[in-house]
Amino acid sequence: MVGLQDTELDVLVVGAGFAGIYQLYHYRKLGYSVRIFEAAMPYPGARVDSDNPYYQFSIPELWKDWTWKERYPGRKELLEYFQYVDRKLDVKKDVSFNTRVVAARFDQQVDRWIVTTEGRLVVRPRFLVLSVGFAAKSYTPDFKGLEKFKGIFHHSSQWPQEGVDVKNKRVGVIGTGATGVQIIQEVGPEVAYLTVFQRTPNFALPMWQKVLDAEVQAQQKVLYPTMFRRRLQTVSGFGFDRYPKPLFSATPEERLLHWEDLWAQGGFHFTISNFNDYSTNEEANREVYNFWRDKVRLRIHDPKVQEKLVPTIPPHPFGAKRLSLEQSYYEVFNQSNVTLVDLNDCGISEMTSKGILTEDGVEHELDVLVLATGFDSVTGSITQIDIRGTDGVSIAEKWVNGVYTNLGMTSAPTAFSNGPTCIELQGDWIVQCIQYMKENDMDEPLFMQRQQLKLNGVQLSCMDLGSRSLATKTKTSWYMGSNIPGKAIEPLNYSGGLQNYFKIITGVAERGYEGFRFSKCGEA
Numbered sequence: 006m007v008g009l010q011d012t013e014l015d016v017l018v019v020g021a022g023f024a025g026i027y028q029l030y031h032y033r034k035l036g037y038s039v040r041i042f043e044a045a046m047p048y049p050g051a052r053v054d055s056d057n058p059y060y061q062f063s064i065p066e067l068w069k070d071w072t073w074k075e076r077y078p079g080r081k082e083l084l085e086y087f088q089y090v091d092r093k094l095d096v097k098k099d100v101s102f103n104t105r106v107v108a109a110r111f112d113q114q115v116d117r118w119i120v121t122t123e124g125r126l127v128v129r130p131r132f133l134v135l136s137v138g139f140a141a142k143s144y145t146p147d148f149k150g151l152e153k154f155k156g157i158f159h160h161s162s163q164w165p166q167e168g169v170d171v172k173n174k175r176v177g178v179i180g181t182g183a184t185g186v187q188i189i190q191e192v193g194p195e196v197a198y199l200t201v202f203q204r205t206p207n208f209a210l211p212m213w214q215k216v217l218d219a220e221v222q223a224q225q226k227v228l229y230p231t232m233f234r235r236r237l238q239t240v241s242g243f244g245f246d247r248y249p250k251p252l253f254s255a256t257p258e259e260r261l262l263h264w265e266d267l268w269a270q271g272g273f274h275f276t277i278s279n280f281n282d283y284s285t286n287e288e289a290n291r292e293v294y295n296f297w298r299d300k301v302r303l304r305i306h307d308p309k310v311q312e313k314l315v316p317t318i319p320p321h322p323f324g325a326k327r328l329s330l331e332q333s334y335y336e337v338f339n340q341s342n343v344t345l346v347d348l349n350d351c352g353i354s355e356m357t358s359k360g361i362l363t364e365d366g367v368e369h370e371l372d373v374l375v376l377a378t379g380f381d382s383v384t385g386s387i388t389q390i391d392i393r394g395t396d397g398v399s400i401a402e403k404w405v406n407g408v409y410t411n412l413g414m415t416s417a418p419t420a421f422s423n424g425p426t427c428i429e430l431q432g433d434w435i436v437q438c439i440q441y442m443k444e445n446d447m448d449e450p451l452f453m454q455r456q457q458l459k460l461n462g463v464q465l466s467c468m469d470l471g472s473r474s475l476a477t478k479t480k481t482s483w484y485m486g487s488n489i490p491g492k493a494i495e496p497l498n499y500s501g502g503l504q505n506y507f508k509i510i511t512g513v514a515e516r517g518y519e520g521f522r523f524s525k526c527g528e529a
Contacts, residue, residue: 013117017120017128017130021041023424025043041100059423076215142389145378149356159376160377161185174373175372178192203347206315208319209301210272210276211271238504240504242423242426243423382486
């Protein structure tokens with residue numbers, strides 16, 4: 006825990022994931038006093054959906070001595086990787102675990118943030134950096150009678166560190182988003198009976214997981230610096246990019262062969278490297294969906310289940326909601342001990358002591374209930390903390406009717422891309438900005454000059470691109486905030502491509518942090 010001598014920090018970072026550790030590494034190099042507060046847990050079946058070598062730190066002293074076992078690392082290997090990072094960088098000495106930040110206000114009298122934790126610890130950093138991730142605030146619908154259920158139940162985000170024994174148990178999973186897909190395929194082979202409650206089918210893509218060869222990785226590492234630089238030149242932060250043609254400008258033969266090639270590569274190649282108009286042109290999007298539909302239906306035996314999981318007519322455009330990667334998700338529904346409940350046909354009436362009662366009067370008896378019901382994504386991670394700037398108004402109040410940020414980093418739409426790539430891109434920008442402020446004795450907080458009613462390029466592009474994207478044509482998506490009742494519906498990610506985002510934020514810094522207002526320390 007933080008001692009009294011540590012309360013006057015240069016920088017407090019909230020969150021000890023990739024973003025927090027990356028920033029810690031750089032603040033240490035600058036000689037700043039820095040601390041991380043961390044409070045999260047992983048869920049069963051957790052597996053990254055970015056293939057290697059792109060899901061790791063680009064710091065040479067880390068990748069040179071690390072060898073991945075799988076193309077898409079699972080929970081166990083990820084924990085091993087972070088343990089390795091800790092051994093190399095001695096991360097834990099500057100991390101306070103089980104420490105949840107609940108409030109932060111900027112005190113102009115002392116030019117510092119006053120940060121309070123759940124345990125009433127108070128620290129006073131000069132700079133506060135939120136590396137809380139886009140999905141740190143879970144969402145559980147207001148299920149009637151949930152407190153009556155006598156079995157084991159957890160939201161996926163609050164899964165016990167020691168895990169839950171589901172072998173030979175009756176398990177129910179509510180939700181088929183990214184976490185739902187991972188959990189269903191993980192527990193499916195072990196349970197006595199599995200009941201899946203689905204609102205919207207997940208258009209999941211084949212992961213094509215594979216074991217990686219250590220010798221091949223070692224030979225490839227000479228290219229890592231080039232590959233990491235190349236990430237910043239692509240739309241997604243990976244090493245591959247959008248196909249440079251509209252769909253209907255290609256012949257039917259070219260389309261089919263291109264799709265087959267992307268499908269064989271697996272992962273997000275099928276979406277990221279698809280024709281460049283499939284996310285804005287409805288007819289092109291339907292053609293992409295039809296290819297996906299015909300491929301996946303071959304894996305599902307029951308025609309009725311086929312129609313529920315892979316509908317003839319899609320309920321929303323392909324890619325308008327978060328696509329997941331899967332290994333055996335669809336095969337789970339071929340098991341005789343698995344039932345799929347379509348909540349559009351028959352909703353949940355209430356929870357009982359034994360399980361879930363649906364509107365048709367059927368009681369689904371369960372031993373374990375998994376709430377894979379999603380997150381108040383992007384903004385919820387920040388608004389759940391009572392953050393107040395110089396005007397005393399909370400960030401939650403400011404964003405109640407819509408999000409306003411500067412470059413998605415201060416006061417979050419941000420680039421929509423591979424996580425580690427965007428984390429390092431933004432991390433570098435924030436570190437350099439803080440270094441600039443310290444060297445020039447400047448004060449936090451940073452904010453846009455809102456009185457000018459002038460939005461920056463990222464905000465304007467986010468709104469414009471979002472309005473043209475087919476993502477607006479779905480009723481419930483965290484991309485738009487529409488999965489949370491009462492939340493303002495708007496694009497929450499910059500979809501103009503990471504390469505354009507990089508140019509925008511770099512240009513702002515080069516022009517003396519255009520759009521920001523600074524004051525000298527001690528000035529009111």
